Amino acid sequence: MKLYSGPLSLFTAKVRIALDEKGLDYERIEVGWSPKTRYEPHHPDVIAFNPKRQVPILVDGDVVITDSTVILEYLEEVVPTPPLYPSDAASRARCRHFEAWADEVLFAPVWDLIETGVYATGSPGEAARRESAVSAFDDLVRSLDAQVTKGHICGEFSVADIGLFVMLTAALTMGASLPSGLVHLPAWIDKVGSRESVRRDLEAMLAVPRV
Numbered sequence: 001m002k003l004y005s006g007p008l009s010l011f012t013a014k015v016r017i018a019l020d021e022k023g024l025d026y027e028r029i030e031v032g033w034s035p036k037t038r039y040e041p042h043h044p045d046v047i048a049f050n051p052k053r054q055v056p057i058l059v060d061g062d063v064v065i066t067d068s069t070v071i072l073e074y075l076e077e078v079v080p081t082p083p084l085y086p087s088d089a090a091s092r093a094r095c096r097h098f099e100a101w102a103d104e105v106l107f108a109p110v111w112d113l114i115e116t117g118v119y120a121t122g123s124p125g126e127a128a129r130r131e132s133a134v135s136a137f138d139d140l141v142r143s144l145d146a147q148v149t150k151g152h153i154c155g156e157f158s159v160a161d162i163g164l165f166v167m168l169t170a171a172l173t174m175g176a177s178l179p180s181g182l183v184h185l186p187a188w189i190d191k192v193g194s195r196e197s198v199r200r201d202l203e204a205m206l207a208v209p210r211v
């Protein structure tokens, strides 16, 4: 397998963690990225494989898959053990819901923090955008706190924990902090963050120069 990966790409981080959890060897192709040029010029294979010009892209023989969620589902089907989705339909739905929530809802303030942090230009309005991102992040994190009462988000460790952890810690490394009064989330962060696969990827991302 080959993975087209961005050094600070949160969506790629989801896939790298899943590949690690499943013990899969793969060739990692790091596409170019810098805070000034972002992903430009795009890697030629990325242009060829994905009209959206985005990573992650997984290539498995003749199979080319774009989009982290679709890649995670593919990995689960070709390598079911260890599972990263629960076995019953209701828990799977909950798991998919929270993975999507991380990608689409929690990612919104995270993106604002990225654009006004790593990609900051000093333009007017950045400070206000940051402030409103932090406030939105606080509200989302408080709502998440009530969802992790049972340790993991949907039974055992799953793609939902991966997606949520990646987005949440990205915000925390870019200036947001956990609001006070959380009951369950700090223990969940410790638990998920201490998994080898997660810890390894987070450490590697923190070591990437951001200037």
Ligand SMILES: N[C@@H](CCC(=O)N[C@@H](CS)C(=O)NCC(=O)O)C(=O)O
Pocket (backbone or CB within 6 Å): 006, 008, 009, 010, 011, 012, 038, 039, 040, 053, 054, 055, 056, 066, 067, 068, 069, 103
């Ligand atoms: N929904 C996609 C999002 C992928 C995405 O946004 N990738 C970013 C890096 S995290 C990217 O490749 N951006 C390239 C660009 O903006 O030019 C997924 O889940 O894979």
